[in-house]
């Protein structure tokens with residue numbers, strides 16, 4: 242519709258320039274007036290409407306929990322012994338999972354969970370979420386200098402914890418946000434929801450020019466604790482850790498000059514139509530009627546296939562011409578000449594400088610590295626985030642971006658690929674381009690005080706025994 246208006250203005254301008262004869266002075270003046278008016282309107286429209294379609298990331302913040310939430314592997318095992326519902330076998334399994342998980346000796350769990358005996362109450366869950374979200378938002382507002390009354394759109398995603406009034410209401414209340422704010426809560430959407438929320442905010446910003454959108458991602462760790470002995474459901478307990486992030490997106494054209502990144506592309510792939518994919522991460526009751534999230538043995542294959550579909554759509558948009566040509570040639574060979582060759586896997590390091598891949602778990606990262614043929618340097622942000630912060634669900638891609646920044650890796654023009662996958666089964670992508678050289682500002686980074694200790698050397702994966710539950 243807008244394009245139609247734009248085109249018709251240009252058409253009227255052209256027609257009026259062409260048809261009026263210049264013989265009569267007054268008509269001449271009139272039509273040159275019409276022409277210039279239409280041209281000016283079209284240009285103004287172009288400037289204001291087209292340029293406001295651009296979405297910038299002014300800045301983002303990741304919550305770094307306090308010392309009271311720090312937990313070592315021994316602490317987790319100690320507490321696992323005390324919870325009472327875990328059998329001997331389950332305890333052994335927990336120890337084994339922790340050993341191979343790729344998680345380091347220091348990650349964060351909520352105080353309620355670390356308490357002996359654990360306090361797994363509703364109030365505790367609310368407190369956990371409040372601490373994380375307020376922590377991240379405070380830091381973000383301080384960093385960007387944006388007033389809370391300027392925020393027009395608020396998107397909060399938290400998969401398992403979904404209280405009333407909602408988490409977005411809590412944010413509105415705490416920060417006294419304005420009355421006509423548009424708030425949205427995305428729940429039950431899994432680990433890929435952080436990137437999905439960015440895509441959603443982008444679409445909202447494009448129809449609400451000159452606005453700020455605040456995008457918050459977290460998970461209710463306290464609520465997702467599974468209190469049973471089913472191995473396929475215990476895994477999430479072991480890998481999941483506390484975390485949260487806040488990102489400020491803007492559609493103000495003038496924010497280009499102070500923003501860190503511009504969002505250049507988003508892509509979403511949903512393979513939930515297939516039953517296997519739909520059921521591979523599933524919240525359900527076990528035999529003893531305890532609720533937990535079970536991960537199926539199919540998870541790895543589902544992730545691999547979904548990734549294949551995803552990069553087939555993403556490749557043509559982001560890859561350089563040379564890679565596209567190789568891809569097309571391979572396709573023709575396979576489809577037209579029926580030559581039996583492997584599908585061409587594009588070299589994604591030619592499309593992106595930085596990779597932020599969701600830290601589902603070590604095995605998932607191994608699989609992703611193999612599927613995308615990435616080097617260790619490119620996997621470093623994901624592996625180190627898993628090591629230091631664990632699986633923080635939808636906020637993990639932001640800890641990874643913070644890692645790239647803290648290492649001083651991000652230069653002007655660099656492209657960043659944030660990719661997350663999770664229940665559904667969904668794979669979501671956001672592609673950012675850096676608008677400036679990003680100086681490491683360690684004061685507000687979740688990696689402050691310790692970035693120089695990274696990368697740590699990770700032990701090579703242990704040969705998997707007959708029990709391959711650690712997926």
Ligand SMILES: *[C@@H]1O[C@H](CO)[C@@H](O)[C@H](O)[C@H]1NC(C)=O
Nearest residue numbers: 587588589590591613614615
């Ligand atoms: C992808 O391209 C980069 C840069 O040209 C190169 O260093 C790397 O070896 C390539 N990777 C693969 C798997 O071909």
Ligand SMILES: *[C@@H]1O[C@H](CO)[C@@H](O)[C@H](O)[C@H]1NC(C)=O
Nearest residue numbers: 476477480481601602632634
């Ligand atoms: C990561 O944590 C989320 C949230 O609890 C969970 O749904 C997901 O399955 C976890 N990923 C793995 C590989 O455990």
Ligand SMILES: CC(=O)N[C@H]1CO[C@H](CO)[C@@H](O)[C@@H]1O
Nearest residue numbers: 361362363366401402463464
């Ligand atoms: C939806 C959901 O699981 N919400 C949970 C959040 O955490 C509290 C505390 O454990 C639970 O009681 C809620 O059920």
